[in-house]
Amino acid sequence: MLLIQFAEGQSRYIATFSSYARQFLGNMERPDVDKITGLSPVISIEQKTVNKNPRSTVGTTTEIYDFLRLLYARAATAYSYNSGEKMVKYSTLKILELIFDSFSNKKVYVLAPLVQGRKGHYKELFEQIMKKGFLHARINGEIKELSYNIKLDRYKSHNIELVVDKLVVDQVDEKRVKDSLDIAMKHGKGIMMLLDFETGKVRYFSKKLMCPTSGLSYNEPAPHTFSFNSPHGACPQCSGLGVINEVDIKKIIPDDSLSIRNGGIKPLGKYRQSLIFCQIEAIVHKHKCTLNTPISELPHAALNTLMYGSSEMFTMITAPLGMVSNHFMNFEGINTYLLKLSETDTETEQELEGSGSEASLFKKATCPECGGKRLKKESLHFKIDNKNISDLSDMDIQSLYNWFLKINDFLEDKEKKIASEIIKEIQARIKFLLDVGLHYLSLNRNSKTLSGGESQRIRLATQIGSQLVNVLYILDEPSIGLHQRDNDRLIDALKS
Numbered sequence: 001m002l003l004i005q006f007a008e009g010q011s012r013y014i015a016t017f018s019s020y021a022r023q024f025l026g027n028m029e030r031p032d033v034d035k036i037t038g039l040s041p042v043i044s045i046e047q048k049t050v051n052k053n054p055r056s057t058v059g060t061t062t063e064i065y066d067f068l069r070l071l072y073a074r075a076a077t078a079y080s081y082n083s084g085e086k087m088v089k090y091s092t093l094k095i096l097e098l099i100f101d102s103f104s105n106k107k108v109y110v111l112a113p114l115v116q117g118r119k120g121h122y123k124e125l126f127e128q129i130m131k132k133g134f135l136h137a138r139i140n141g142e143i144k145e146l147s148y149n150i151k152l153d154r155y156k157s158h159n160i161e162l163v164v165d166k167l168v169v170d171q172v173d174e175k176r177v178k179d180s181l182d183i184a185m186k187h188g189k190g191i192m193m194l195l196d197f198e199t200g201k202v203r204y205f206s207k208k209l210m211c212p213t214s215g216l217s218y219n220e221p222a223p224h225t226f227s228f229n230s231p232h233g234a235c236p237q238c239s240g241l242g243v244i245n246e247v248d249i250k251k252i253i254p255d256d257s258l259s260i261r262n263g264g265i266k267p268l269g270k271y272r273q274s275l276i277f278c279q280i281e282a283i284v285h286k287h288k289c290t291l292n293t294p295i296s297e298l299p300h301a302a303l304n305t306l307m308y309g310s311s312e313m314f315t316m317i318t319a320p321l322g323m324v325s326n327h328f329m330n331f332e333g334i335n336t337y338l339l340k341l342s343e344t345d346t347e348t349e350q351e352l353e354g355s356g357s358e359a360s361l362f363k364k365a366t367c368p369e370c371g372g373k374r375l376k377k378e379s380l381h382f383k384i385d386n387k388n389i390s391d392l393s394d395m396d397i398q399s400l401y402n403w404f405l406k407i408n409d410f411l412e413d414k415e416k417k418i419a420s421e422i423i424k425e426i427q428a429r430i431k432f433l434l435d436v437g438l439h440y441l442s443l444n445r446n447s448k449t450l451s452g453g454e455s456q457r458i459r460l461a462t463q464i465g466s467q468l469v470n471v472l473y474i475l476d477e478p479s480i481g482l483h484q485r486d487n488d489r490l491i492d493a494l495k496s
């Protein structure tokens, strides 16, 4: 009977689609009934693990993680990942007050940070700021007069600050201090610095979240800051998956008594004229070895560079086409080389794997950047009760529920007010998971590792959480995997 109701519900639902959309759905037979009256919308929840997506977790499926993201964007406290200090954020008025407090009658440079630890020659940047009438910049800690032929080493990282003004902090000339501050804030995109002329010490001031000692700044947090499925939140190295593919060195070099020339690096085979071998040759030469040296006798540093690359420059003596010339290059490493090959070309992967061994050359490893936490460093430094959003996702549902009962103790009054509705929603949804007997799961549990029964109960809890009314749910054998007690609770939850 239930299945007939479901079939009828489904065909009525599909009847609401346009004929264009219906053609993609194939022919849906109407159930063989004369009449059904008072049929509610029907949702069938089957016992199967449907989601194979590695990005889907208990937290995302139940939407609890979405509410946690909202909570962290609104109510979490930011800490600097450089110094561990609480990040600060000031208004212009407050900054002015701080400046007069600590720099009164001192001679200072007012600086606007333009480049922080980035590579490039910055010729255009210098031209632009000169056109705007500025005469000096602080380049890598040194104040320099600007000229049209100034150019930096493009392969090195630089720190560049614009010198906006040089002045004595004096109440009499408060307007000048204020004007310079405004200009510096504008060019520094919300951040400025004061350089004490006498001591050479620098202090940062910011209208954005900023570390008071290192000047590190964060963007205003938004829900996507905490999403591992968004480029705004995901760890850049593993793109939010928490794991990376790594070359299994034992399979790459199964016999280290062989030399590289004799095929010691198995997926590359024996020596031939190609760019990768020229690069490898340049590296071993730099370590005073040759391609004939057995791999076991290569210095550790050489092997490390070969596997994982280096930003150092090497001189290539033999160019790929057999010509002799001097080339400079930096090397990405055999690890990255093989990964890129396998990503761009499946045939190569099969070829590589075939020549490697029976199993894949790659193994899954925890991402070294985020430690498997999936989020970028900045996102992991927003905390409530000294816990970041990933710590909460690691907790089992029961502990998480208990923690949320006490959450108001960890929040300031203002945050409590902002977050109260979100907290209620999260508490209710966690409660549904407890009600269906899933107290032992955690939010970061991958959906594809769940059993069919667990998956079904999670979808059911999500449905209850969505608070639809007058819906008919059809479950296949709901008692499988559910204790009688959970069953009763479930029915109670559905009734309410």
Ligand SMILES: [Zn+2]
Residues within 6 Å of the ligand: 235, 236, 237, 238, 239, 240, 241, 242, 243, 367, 368, 369, 370, 371, 372, 373, 374, 375
């Ligand atoms: Zn990562």
